[in-house]
Amino acid sequence: MRNRDYCLGMSDESTSQPAQENPAAAIPQRDPAEIEAYNRVNRRIHLADLAISLVYWIVWCLIARDVVGWLGLPGGSRWLGLLVAAVVMLGGSVLVGLPLSYYGGFVVEHRFKLSNQTLGAWLMFQVKAWLVGAIIGGIVLGGLYVAVWYAGRWWGVWVWLGVMLLSVGLAKVFPLLILPLFYPSKPLERPSLAERLKELAGGAGMTITGTFNLQLSKDAKKANAMLAGMGSSRRVYLADTLLDSFDDDQIAVVFAHELGHHTRGHIWKLIGMSAVTSSLMVTLIWWRLNPFAGSSDPADWTAAIAAFSQVMLISSVLPLVIGPMTNAISRRFERQCDSDALRVTNNPQAYRTAFEQLGRLNLDDPNPPWWEVVWFDDHPPMAQRIAMAGDYESRMSKSE
Numbered sequence: 001m002r003n004r005d006y007c008l009g010m011s012d013e014s015t016s017q018p019a020q021e022n023p024a025a026a027i028p029q030r031d032p033a034e035i036e037a038y039n040r041v042n043r044r045i046h047l048a049d050l051a052i053s054l055v056y057w058i059v060w061c062l063i064a065r066d067v068v069g070w071l072g073l074p075g076g077s078r079w080l081g082l083l084v085a086a087v088v089m090l091g092g093s094v095l096v097g098l099p100l101s102y103y104g105g106f107v108v109e110h111r112f113k114l115s116n117q118t119l120g121a122w123l124m125f126q127v128k129a130w131l132v133g134a135i136i137g138g139i140v141l142g143g144l145y146v147a148v149w150y151a152g153r154w155w156g157v158w159v160w161l162g163v164m165l166l167s168v169g170l171a172k173v174f175p176l177l178i179l180p181l182f183y184p185s186k187p188l189e190r191p192s193l194a195e196r197l198k199e200l201a202g203g204a205g206m207t208i209t210g211t212f213n214l215q216l217s218k219d220a221k222k223a224n225a226m227l228a229g230m231g232s233s234r235r236v237y238l239a240d241t242l243l244d245s246f247d248d249d250q251i252a253v254v255f256a257h258e259l260g261h262h263t264r265g266h267i268w269k270l271i272g273m274s275a276v277t278s279s280l281m282v283t284l285i286w287w288r289l290n291p292f293a294g295s296s297d298p299a300d301w302t303a304a305i306a307a308f309s310q311v312m313l314i315s316s317v318l319p320l321v322i323g324p325m326t327n328a329i330s331r332r333f334e335r336q337c338d339s340d341a342l343r344v345t346n347n348p349q350a351y352r353t354a355f356e357q358l359g360r361l362n363l364d365d366p367n368p369p370w371w372e373v374v375w376f377d378d379h380p381p382m383a384q385r386i387a388m389a390g391d392y393e394s395r396m397s398k399s400e
């Protein structure tokens with residue numbers, strides 16, 4: 001259910017390499033009951049969060065006309081009216097979601113020893129996330145209403161183009177502008193590993209412009225890795241949590257998995273997929289807002305502002321409707337990259353142990369219920385990924 005794109009692991013206690021102290025020893029053993037309890041509570045939090053947000057926006061759809069009418073248009077300005085209404089609606093949704101977000105993001109993570117964050121640091125992180133959200137949300141909201149009020153009858157097309165441009169633009173600026181706001185990073189100080197990743201990337205026709213150690217460990221114990229950028233040059237980010245607990249072989253196989261996404265053009269395929277899903281979303285928004293488009297009547301301005309609650313309800317419900325399809329496509333991409341990584345590195349043991357270790361580190365449910373996989377998981381269940389490496393391993397030993 002959580003957003004994860006990792007690719008790192010470690011070795012078995014029995015097979016630790018003499019050249020390296022066994023980094024996997026840093027990962028505590030976990031009781032299966034503990035893993036189950038963690039996933040059970042997270043599942044409930046996630047469903048409760050979804051229900052709260054749906055109910056919140058349904059209520060707003062019912063009362064928005066009255067409330068926005070009562071708030072009025074300060075100074076006769078539709079833009080001020082929109083600003084006030086958006087702050088009330090979105091601010092309210094943050095407040096309503098806050099207790100659960102504190103419970104899930106702070107209390108539970110500490111109870112299961114997955115987080116080192118102080119309460120102050122957690123709050124600071126939330127405030128930064130709200131600010132980044134407010135800036136991006138402000139651009140989206142402003143752009144949407146500029147289109148509705150001024151762009152003429154093809155306004156929906158402009159909104160769709162804007163959404164696509166913004167999502168490609170955000171993917172570009174994310175590692176450069178947004179990531180550093182939350183986590184510091186420094187160049188990787190493991191020359192042999194950096195060299196090895198460079199070689200793997202070169203074999204796939206990719207240039208690595210920098211390898212960075214992303215410092216997650218001050219806040220979290222979970223491990224992660226990512227390749228950022230588009231085109232043929234990429235930056236590599238490896239979480240320090242990963243670097244501390246996984247050996248070079250394991251990091252190499254995880255990296256080979258990430259490379260697969262880039263060589264197979266998954267990023268562009270995902271952008272294509274979001275072009276389709278966002279055209280669906282924009283069509284629904286167009287249906288609700290078009291009656292007020294281009295109008296110079298203040299009553300229509302108020303109605304258009306009130307209809308923002310419907311825009312929010314649409315954007316909460318639509319992902320649930322199309323999730324099973326987009327998640328299935330994403331899981332297929334993940335399986336392709338798993339098999340690429342196994343083929344390229346020919347080291348199924350490192351792959352399997354990496355995922356076993358990762359599962360322990362992140363307390364992943366190896367076998368989540370089917371409905372969670374269908375609706376919420378964009379990666380295959382851990383048990384399937386480990387089994388895939390196991391199959392490869394036994395095929396390899398047969399052919400020897």
Ligand SMILES: [Zn+2]
Pocket residue numbers: 005006257258261334337
């Ligand atoms: Zn992946």
